[in-house]
Amino acid sequence: MNEPFAKKLWLDGRIADWAEGAVHLSAHVLHYGSSVFEGIRCYQVRGRPRIFRLREHLERLRVSAAIYRMETGHATDRLAQACRDVVKANNFPACYLRPLVYRGEGAMGVNGLKSKVHTAILAWEWGAYLGPDALEKGVDVGVSSWRRLAPDTMPSQAKAGGNYLSSQLIKMEAVLAGFHEGIALDQYGLVSEGSGENVFTVKDQVLRTPPGGSSILQGVTRDCVIRIARDEGFEVREESFPREALYAADEIFCCGTAAEITPVRSVDRIPIGGGKRGPVTTRVQNRFLGIVHGDLDDKWGWLDREG
Ligand SMILES: Cc1ncc(COP(=O)(O)O)c(C=O)c1O
Structure with a gap:
């Protein structure tokens, strides 16, 4: 396995080790692209990590999931706290957060409704996206x-x-x-x-x-x-x-x-x-x-x- 981007992630309701984020080859998302996600920055402000526009990102995630009929079972408040927990668990001063809702194992056909929906939150340190200058x-x-x-x-x-x-x-x-x-x-x-x-x-x-x-x-x-x-x-x-x-x-x-x-x-x-x-x-x-x-x-x- 490549170097992990972080020590910890959040998966289906709990903080887990990075390695626990592995996905089986039969997961629906790998075959049919069935995921919705967010990209959120967490900035260091006066020595403390502060997540930027967390509510708005999670609201967009909720709408994206609704469009694709994915029921996460996690309220927005819960996911907001989970994002804070991931930052804290990794001790990042600043980072990029990636909430991800995806269809996992269940059935191999296109119909996504038969595959289990998982929710994960990853985090990693990310500088200037289009280059340092x-x-x-x-x-x-x-x-x-x-x-x-x-x-x-x-x-x-x-x-x-x-x-x-x-x-x-x-x-x-x-x-x-x-x-x-x-x-x-x-x-x-x-x-x-x-x-x-x-x-x-x-x-x-x-x-x-x-x-x-x-x-x-x-x-x-x-x-x-x-x-x-x-x-x-x-x-x-x-x-x-x-x-x-x-x-x-x-x-x-x-x-x-x-x-x-x-x-x-x-x-x-x-x-x-x-x-x-x-x-x-x-x-x-x-x-x-x-x-x-x-x-x-x-x-x-x-x-x-x-x-
Ligand atoms: C295709 C596309 N357009 C626009 C944006 C900018 O969106 P935001 O400012 O919410 O990151 C992104 C990044 O998420 C994107 O992937």
């Missing part, structure tokens, strides 16, 4: 040849394991072409999102991001950006826009739990805003990072206080 210097992205899932195929607003086959195609194509990340279009050819991030453009001081109907995962970080930008006095529009609006933008950034707020310095090798982090991105990013690290007022109550 990404937050400051920005990343190079390419528009993907792969489209995001059309809304009547698989629901993009469920954070489901199977959806990440689409993300993998986008990400691997981008990396093999020399980009850090790919941005995919939706079924209408309008901008959707990155393989694991939402996208914002800035043009003439107005922020734009594709709406829920553009095959996006409605990101928790996206919501942070919208609130912060409006609070800073910027206009923010959730509206569809075409690919060329990316090339015409003054600034672009992508955002997500893993990527936080990462400037995009080029799209398809066309420099954006002089190829460096722009002033609006810097302002939103500084405010976001200031809040998550406890240096600025957490006016929306995003850091868990019960940790």
Whole structure:
């Protein structure tokens, strides 16, 4: 077995050793992608681990599980406490949390209803997702040849394991072409999102991001950006826009739990805003990072206080 990412995890109601997280080859999830999950950051604030927007992530997990008719049997409050317990059991000062609901053993057919539902929470230490310089210097992205899932195929607003086959195609194509990340279009050819991030453009001081109907995962970080930008006095529009609006933008950034707020310095090798982090991105990013690290007022109550 590879080096464990952590000493302990949470499985079906109790803290367990990392090795107890092994799954049998007949598990439904391995064959049919039947899992839903979350990605949550826990930041170190004044020496204490504080989980970021825990409620919102667990609410999205609840909705994802409901869409796929998975009954976890664990109330959201219970899972919130389990997340805190995993951080504590591993003694992590800061980490990334991965609640996961999946269909295990039971039956080999596609019908998921016959397989037992398990709930696990993993944690590991994770730094900057798109590379150590990404937050400051920005990343190079390419528009993907792969489209995001059309809304009547698989629901993009469920954070489901199977959806990440689409993300993998986008990400691997981008990396093999020399980009850090790919941005995919939706079924209408309008901008959707990155393989694991939402996208914002800035043009003439107005922020734009594709709406829920553009095959996006409605990101928790996206919501942070919208609130912060409006609070800073910027206009923010959730509206569809075409690919060329990316090339015409003054600034672009992508955002997500893993990527936080990462400037995009080029799209398809066309420099954006002089190829460096722009002033609006810097302002939103500084405010976001200031809040998550406890240096600025957490006016929306995003850091868990019960940790
Ligand atoms: C496909 C996709 N879009 C957007 C996001 C951003 O969502 P969040 O900010 O909630 O992490 C993620 C990350 O979870 C993602 O995987």
